[in-house]
Amino acid sequence: MNIRPALAGLVLSVLLTPVAMAQSTNYPMTIENCGRMLRLDAAPQKVVSLGQAMHEILYALDLGDRMVGTAVWLGPVKEQYAAANAAVPRIADEAPSFESVISSKPTLVLSEFEWHVGPQGAVGTREQFADVGIQTYIAPMDCTRKDNSSGGNGRRVEPFTMDQVYQAITELSQIFDVQDRGKALVTGLREREALAVASVAKARDIPVLVWFTSPEMDMDASVAGTNGAPQYILSKLNARNVVTSDEEWPWVGWEVLAKSNPAVIVLAGMDRRFNVGDDPQKKIDFLTSDPVTSQMSAVKARQYFVMRAESMNPSMRTVDGIELLAEKMLDYGLAE
Structure with a gap:
């Protein structure tokens, strides 16, 4: 959806009001x-x-x-x-x-x-x-x-x-x-x-993983903790962060992340290529081919998508992130 x-239409009405x-x-x-x-x-x-x-x-x-x-x-x-x-x-x-x-x-x-x-x-x-x-x-x-x-x-x-x-x-x-x-x-x-939040009002405790990057694909991942902009996005949409660290971007191993079994995985997309994991396509290739990650519910159901990294930094674009995740939750049938 x-x-x-x-x-x-809402933005236009705001500009004209x-x-x-x-x-x-x-x-x-x-x-x-x-x-x-x-x-x-x-x-x-x-x-x-x-x-x-x-x-x-x-x-x-x-x-x-x-x-x-x-x-x-x-x-x-x-x-x-x-x-x-x-x-x-x-x-x-x-x-x-x-x-x-x-x-x-x-x-x-x-x-x-x-x-x-x-x-x-x-x-x-x-x-x-x-x-x-x-x-x-x-x-x-x-x-x-x-x-x-x-x-x-x-x-x-x-x-x-x-x-x-x-x-x-x-x-x-x-x-x-x-x-x-x-x-x-x-x-x-x-x-x-407010409009994006209202669109998924029926969602309840949807487990989500937000993956920013990794130095190498089989190394620990930099994922969203509970105090940054991604946590704000999740909390507004009745979604639950599977990572409980209060660090903004903790490093977590894939054995632990796989056991958390998220229903949705959000992949950061960015133009820089400091780390191998900066490339969202390499993230997808890893998730779908690795014997551990490929068994995660989100991967099996193909419920993963790319969100621009700018939306994961505290900024106006965080609202873009709220809108995008709300759309995906509706598309995946997780807010009905």
Whole structure:
């Protein structure tokens, strides 16, 4: 069953529905961001964005003309943002150097992850940027109820919720004085989420495995734990994560995963090829040929599918993930 036509109609109705005028930003403005006070004397005119979730929020707020550079990409930009993105220089596909960022002469740098801009920033610390007169904003999705002190992916101490994404949209709309756009965007995302949830209201405790990657196909798999965006998707749709670790992406062996016997397996799709398991087709080949995994209920019933990895990161695309899993649950007869 395809719920996309209904969603398209919903999005159109949101865009056409009058939204109460939001209050304009009074500059100078001060906002607390991930433990640091951010003060802006005017709406930023030159911005570098690090991380695809941040790029796409700016494009959705129609702020592409403020962007002077992007970096840290997981895959292609969404089609509706392609034209705006084509006009923005790409500094790097992965983490850029500090020098390449400041050479774009931004007044504000946005970062999806503290791993890139933070105490142990791979690009630079917030202090380094401040020393050259550049403000920094970190996505609330990466610092709210999350411990990044150990570096890398960090560890969530409480589960992610979409409220963190809505906070980022709201704060960025205030920073750029486009509150009306931010309010409409959040309203549309909330309504899409609610429609997808309602479509599978009859589902009950559907066991699901979300597989992100593996260094080699027969090695432990990086799978979704109970505190990240995939867990949020599952919880909204009355599905149960077969992995009970509170780590965001724990490594788990296939003997253990096979015994959990999920009814559905979600495979991350991405353009990068750091690991053999980044390729979703290699995941499918392994599942269907391995003597252990091929006996799992989801594999026997061919109830596995590819979801873009961007939807598995805390972002607006997490709503895309909710919609896609809801559709698949209906297609598999698991929500009747």
